[in-house]
Amino acid sequence: MRIVLGGVRGSSPQSHPDFLRFGGATSCVLVESGSGARIVLDAGTGLNNLLKPLAVPDACLPVLMLFTHYHLDHLIGLPPFAPLYDPAWNVVFAAPIREGITVEAALKRLVGEPFWPALFRASQRFEVLPETADKAPFPYGPFRVRWCAVHHRNGCHAYRIDAPENGESMAFVTDLEWGASNGKERADLLRLCGEPRPVDVLIMEGHGETAQFAGWGHSLWKETVEVAKKAGVRQLVITHHAPDDDDRALLRREQEVQETMPNACLGHEGMQIDWNRGSPIAITVRPV
Ligand SMILES: [Zn+2]
Ligand SMILES: [Zn+2]
Incomplete structure (x- = not known):
């Protein structure tokens, strides 16, 4: 499995x-299998950084x-994403219904007037995922995808991607307030990250240092480390x-994070995370 971080800012x-x-x-975030299956998680401005690794349209697997x-x-990052308007590309947009809104309704609200001059192509595919994937993970090529709701204003879901044939796995958990999460929300997230096996790589938000923004829907990095340790993940990327938080603040935080949890680091734009079944997790930082 290979992960590329296109954007890490909240x-x-x-600039x-x-x-x-x-x-x-x-x-x-881009997640790739060795066979070329590609999943993109979220579409912030970092999507633009992923155009190059995404630039090999695959007619077989969207x-x-x-x-x-x-x-x-x-x-x-979605409205200016060129593949939206190029029929050579095959992209499927998917999410569970969140607060009664489908992925198609949400995205078409943004990609269209008065916010954007172009529209989705009529043939664009949208996929509504079921409320839960606990019993039947969503299949996509060699991957199996599960998710759970997390505590955030207007709702949010965390995703876990497994490559069962290789025994590799990752989870992407962003925009949740761990401190305000109830028992069920905490248990669901720990189960997602920890079962049937702890994920190899957990990419999780750790928006800040202090409780200054309590109630805004975010977690402190110390809470993020707590989740990673409880779930037993191999590598945490915050x-x-x-x-x-400028580079000086983040360098200082990275040092503190690694003193607390040696197998943790802060995400950098362009960071690549590669590993094969059971092999060490290689993390490199370079321009995408
Ligand atoms: Zn956010
Ligand atoms: Zn948010």
């Missing part, structure tokens, strides 16, 4: 030079785009960095 993009070491693009929720930092 809430709003940043000031003080933010470029970790990156200023917002949430977007690119699957999954959405955690529809806050703009997770969506604003993402969705607050828009005010």
Whole structure:
């Protein structure tokens, strides 16, 4: 399995030079199998950074785009995403119904007037995922996808992707307030990340250091480490960095994080995470 982080910033993009070491693009993650199956999680401005690795249209297997929720930092890269308007591309947009809104209704609200001058192609496929995938994971090529609802304003889902043939797995957990989550929400997330086996790689938000923004729907990095340890994951990558946290602040935090949990790091824009069944997890930071 290979993961590429297209964007790691939360809430709003940043372009000031003080933010470029970790990156200023917002949430977007690519998960690839060795055979070329591709899942994109969220469509923040980091989607633009993934055009190159996505640039080999595969007529057999569409690119699957999954959405955690529809806050703009997770969506604003979508309207200018060229494959939307190119019939050579085969993309499927999927998500469970969230607060009564389908993925098709949510995305068409943004990609269209008065917010955007172009529309989806009439043939564009949207897939409504069932409320739960506990008993029947969603199949996509070599992958099996599960999800659960997490505590966030306007709703949000965490996703887990398994490659059962290789025994590899990852989870993407962003935009949740662990401190305000109830017992069921906590148990569901720990089950998603920890069963049937702890995921190899957990990419999870750790928006800040203090409870200054309690009630805004985000977790502190110490809570993120707590979740990773409880679930028993092999590697934690903390993402969705607050828009005010510049490189100096994030370097300092990364050191603290690794003192608390050695197999944890902060996500960088362009970070690539590669591993095969049972092999060490290789993490490299380079431009996408
Ligand atoms: Zn967000
Ligand atoms: Zn959000």
